[in-house]
Amino acid sequence: MAWIQVDDGIREHDKIYNLADALGITNAHAAGLMVCFWTWAATAAPDGIVTNFPPRAIAKAAGWDKGGAKGAQKFYNELLGIHFLEERDGDKVFIRNWEQRATLLLDYIEQQKENTRRRVQKCRERKKNQQGVTVTPQKDVPVTSCSDCLIRKVFPRRQK
Incomplete structure (x- = not known):
């Protein structure tokens, strides 16, 4: 707002x-x-x-x-x-x-930009630290791509 x-x-x-x-x-x-x-x-x-x-x-x-x-x-x-x-x-x-x-508004906008910059930097550091790790998907465990990270979701097997 x-x-x-x-x-x-x-x-x-x-x-x-x-x-x-x-x-x-x-x-x-x-x-x-x-x-x-x-x-x-x-x-x-x-x-x-x-x-x-x-x-x-x-x-x-x-x-x-x-x-x-x-x-x-x-x-x-x-x-x-x-x-x-x-x-x-x-x-x-x-x-x-x-x-x-609009001084306070402009300060708020700058603070939001700084928060975003920090968040992106942390995500990039996390990704950089994970680059050496190899993940082998298990059977019945789908690997889906999120905007920044790979997320593994485990779904229970359905009974037929």
Whole structure:
């Protein structure tokens, strides 16, 4: 489950006021839209880059469904204008200050990568240590291949 940090003063942030005014909604609604957008981004764009997502996808992720395609474009343009989104490196669109908002998430992702690296390393060491061992399958003991190791399963003989 992905998650992000949300500041307790989000409803009073100047960007939330600006978004609420631009869209004609309350601060609580604007804050909710942004929290929905950020939680979506935690999974869909954990690096904070949303370049490949069209305005319609970003509006839908936030929960903005007013005005159809034109409404989605207006929402997207407001996010750019208010600087919730920013264009950098020529043609890339980033969630502004994503590194700060998603610090714990990014740390968690790095920890998961490290755990996976360690797990793979242990499996490889186990396989390396087993390479000198020859296993001769016994009669009626099938040998099946698992993703990393050979597993022998013993099945009881069926009575006919």
